Amino acid sequence: MFCTRRLVFFAFPAGLDIEFTGLRSNLSGPQQISLFDLPSEWYLKTRQSVQQFTICQIGLSVFSAIEGEANKYIAHSCNFFLFPTTFGILDSEFSFQASSVQFLNQYGFNYNKFLKNGIPYMNEEQEKKIRHDILTGNWRVRSSPDKDQIKAVIDKVTRWLDLAKEGDWMTLPGIAGFQAFEVQLVLRQALPDIWTVLKDEGVVVKKVSKQHRWYLQNTSCDRESCWKEKILLSARGFSVFFQMLVKAQKPLVGHNMMMDLLHLHEKFFRPLPESYNQFKQNIHSLFPVLIDTKNVTKDIWKEMNFPRVSNLSEVYEVLNSDLNPTKNSGPEIVHASRCEKYVKTKCPHEAAYDAFLCGSVLLKVAHLLLQKIHIDPVPESSFPQYLDVLAPYVNQVNLIRAGVPKINFSGPDYPSIRPPILILSIKRWSGVSEQQVYHKFQNLCKFDVRRLTRSQFLLLTNKFKDARNVLKEYRGHPTLCISLYRYWRHSPDVNCVLQVCGIVTAWALLAFIFGRSGP
16 A cells, blocks of 8 residues: 555656557467456466557656646646667567557558657667667668668768868768767768768768867767767667656556556566566556556446446546536646647547546546545645545556456555356357357357367356356256356366376275275
8 A cells, every 4th residue: 555645755647648550469269368367367468469569659748736726737748759769780670450550540640750750769678789889889780771871871971082171071961860870970980081060951071180080089079988878869769758757756647558558668668577576566666656547437437327438538528527526626727838739629549638638537536536535525626635535546557358357566466356257068069169159159248268178168258247147048058058167166177186086095995995805
């Protein structure tokens, strides 16, 4: 349990949302995600998908209180298009999932910005390798397109050098950002009688004497050691901002944010460990306060009898409507002066917009919870008070399709509250598969199916109503017998052990009887 003082220390929240090139690998058989999975099993399966896909956009919405105005907040929302760093030995591979591409296309996602102008990033292990190569001079251009471009630049500069005099200079236009550092590094390594400077119009190449070159390398503010650090800083890209976010220790707010956390760990911190518990510890050390609005709103929706919603935008609309009894007394949220795009425009599944919705939903739900526990209305609510009422939800992240509904990042996971497992025994239907069993029941209810024996299958749903309905519907069925699964009664392993014990006991009894009847 978190103490209130610790929560208050972390100040105001930061909403987070991430868009990916894909969500799930096309796993089949035992590798498919199911309600039977323990959290550790779910993690190992999902880890494969995270390693296969990448981030294409991150949205952050940082909230802060407006000084001198009670319960009024300002939101600074930003979108970041990202693309993996390609530098030296780094040349990442990632996949696209057709359904994810189509989904983002429906909402106007700009793939050109992602592919052409994405900010580079790397995790700590990649940074160590690049830092070592740059500082030791072992860096090389590896990718073919880069090699061709660098070769063309060197040829152009070499031809110019043949005719240039000391002190002459030329400009290489259209080279900017991280690519400019890359080009300068290669030119300085290849040509000992030039010096390079990055300006607004491009990379400026100047012909200098070897003595002057030595002087510039060792005395100028652009000396080689300092300059290589600038290259590394540029190659790290968004990872620098990630580390700033970690150091800020703000409460991180998301909606169904489990996949977001997996990608943050893999892409910016370290490759995901094989150990599920190690992953939890790492995330908790990076972000000590996590709040998943999906987890919070699930409980409040049942209590308030709000209409059923299917996504974050609908949750936000309900909380902003007259259905919310605290609508008029709740927190007032405004956009910062340079972030006013979302004042009149709804942009669902644009990362920064969804991040803003996450933070707004958190504040509005917290206000609703605060008013519910007080008999008299709280005249001036504050964020520390909101954190107090949200304490039961801190670090409880919603989990989709697993044996437990949520993961606890600050301690052991809670036991399952899913409906009981059912066992299906089949007569006169030889060779039946899990898929056929699934289709048999799909019109009545949705079950995850797992084979137990040749003629027995386990059925599991996340709705108690569905479990009751199927037990009632198939009571007394001639070929499909459904009952509650009991481990000690139905497990093949237990039955095998009991059979072996029975055989051993029988032989022991016979030996005892015949031993006594002897002379």
